[in-house]
Amino acid sequence: MSGIKPARRWQPAFFPFKRESFGKRLLAKVEICVKGPLFGCRMCGNCLLQETAFICPMECPKGMRNGPCGGITPEKNCYVDSTRKCIWFTIYKKALKTGREETLLEVLPPLDWSKVGTETWGDVVRQVRKIGTGKFIGGIISANKTRKAVVWDSVFKTIRQPEWWSGDSEYHEAPPREPVTELERKFRKGEFVVATEVSPPIGAGTDKLIRDIESVKPFVTAINFTDSSSARPKMSSIACCKVAIDRETEPVFQIAARDSSRTSLQSDIIGANAIGIKNILCISGDNSVIGPSPTSNMNILDIDSVQMLWILRKMRDDGLYLDGRSFKHRPDLFLGAATSPFASDPVLQAIKDQKKVNAGAQFFQTNLVFEPDRLDLWLEQLDKRNILNKVFILIGVAPLKSLKIAQYLHTNVPGVSMPEKIMKRMEKAGESASEEGVQIALEVIDSVKRKQGINGIHIMTLSWESIVQRIVTESGLNIQ
Numbered sequence: 001m002s003g004i005k006p007a008r009r010w011q012p013a014f015f016p017f018k019r020e021s022f023g024k025r026l027l028a029k030v031e032i033c034v035k036g037p038l039f040g041c042r043m044c045g046n047c048l049l050q051e052t053a054f055i056c057p058m059e060c061p062k063g064m065r066n067g068p069c070g071g072i073t074p075e076k077n078c079y080v081d082s083t084r085k086c087i088w089f090t091i092y093k094k095a096l097k098t099g100r101e102e103t104l105l106e107v108l109p110p111l112d113w114s115k116v117g118t119e120t121w122g123d124v125v126r127q128v129r130k131i132g133t134g135k136f137i138g139g140i141i142s143a144n145k146t147r148k149a150v151v152w153d154s155v156f157k158t159i160r161q162p163e164w165w166s167g168d169s170e171y172h173e174a175p176p177r178e179p180v181t182e183l184e185r186k187f188r189k190g191e192f193v194v195a196t197e198v199s200p201p202i203g204a205g206t207d208k209l210i211r212d213i214e215s216v217k218p219f220v221t222a223i224n225f226t227d228s229s230s231a232r233p234k235m236s237s238i239a240c241c242k243v244a245i246d247r248e249t250e251p252v253f254q255i256a257a258r259d260s261s262r263t264s265l266q267s268d269i270i271g272a273n274a275i276g277i278k279n280i281l282c283i284s285g286d287n288s289v290i291g292p293s294p295t296s297n298m299n300i301l302d303i304d305s306v307q308m309l310w311i312l313r314k315m316r317d318d319g320l321y322l323d324g325r326s327f328k329h330r331p332d333l334f335l336g337a338a339t340s341p342f343a344s345d346p347v348l349q350a351i352k353d354q355k356k357v358n359a360g361a362q363f364f365q366t367n368l369v370f371e372p373d374r375l376d377l378w379l380e381q382l383d384k385r386n387i388l389n390k391v392f393i394l395i396g397v398a399p400l401k402s403l404k405i406a407q408y409l410h411t412n413v414p415g416v417s418m419p420e421k422i423m424k425r426m427e428k429a430g431e432s433a434s435e436e437g438v439q440i441a442l443e444v445i446d447s448v449k450r451k452q453g454i455n456g457i458h459i460m461t462l463s464w465e466s467i468v469q470r471i472v473t474e475s476g477l478n479i480q
């Protein structure tokens, strides 16, 4: 198959896991010969082309099936393979051009790996027969748009949305209940919230971790523990959360799709909830391409962050595992997601954000913000999509300790591009760079505090936990 496929993703197309019958193999060959050159098909066996502007999303090196990650470069290239455009940016642009952007909101399922590498045309033919070939052809050639859409969906939606997933484009509000965490309670009360993060230790010792937790605890509502940030192994987020709970501090458990499978995600959440962890931040995670050598698998997503939210929301609201098993003790969860307001175009970013809110995100934590005025366009788009009133937003603020850190963030962290004027300020500050970094953070906080739709800040300490007290105090935010 790879010989015929135009290798837009460079790697060969998927192959089935078991030997298929001759008829099916032949059909698969014909399918790849047609869909490969036309749509960049990679034979995932779980076709979504109708919802992705007829461009195969599996060309994304991360295997994202629900929109772009936050790592697009300023040139709109993929950060995993910077030699080409982000395939999701291309899909979004095409959908906008053809007026099909609303189709991008449907929450699409993860792969059913038993189908990977196999043909999908057989499924289409079976579905067409089921509804009646005459009715299908009549509907497709009909001038009546509604009839056409209904007939089309009766075939293709059934295929792309199997019963075990049943994704849609709707907003699913959490059932009415008391807040399950202090973070949620403060948001709902309308307080301007301060959260922060503490870097997990590299070794198994917890002394520094405990010191850092104790030092920021009086000034914040919750502490987020990153999940192997920059794809580098450290103490797990769940273990750090437990250490925080033991010190009566509220944690946010961050889970990166990079290191999760659908099985581990669900088991981890049940376990985490049993030990009192309720704030969950679902992220796709930095790809291992930016991690240490030897490079780990870059083609790793079993589930993306939108799918994580969808799965966790159903566990919480319906008491259901993805495989359909029901359970009695549902986890109490306050679900969050990451967003990158400046990663692509605010119009496109808002579509992805709406999808996350529909899937289950109740709060957003943004990527680092150094130019708060640029947030206005993005907030406007969220408002247009009617989601500003459905999600609480924490703006990511980082006190830069040195010019070197600013340069590192700019070059190595996907989705962060340091504005030139910030670089110049840090450079000019020379030995006082850390003081300049604090002033920049204070200016950002001052600006976002006054913006409609912003509910708080998330101080990304970049291992400078001792600065949290000064930032909170000097920014005039109430001690939490």
Ligand code: SF4
Binding pocket: 059, 060, 061, 062, 063, 064, 067, 068, 069, 070, 071, 072, 073, 077, 078, 079, 080, 081, 085, 086, 087, 088, 089
């Ligand atoms: S930037 Fe992200 S979403 Fe876009 S192609 Fe690369 S990995 Fe995929």
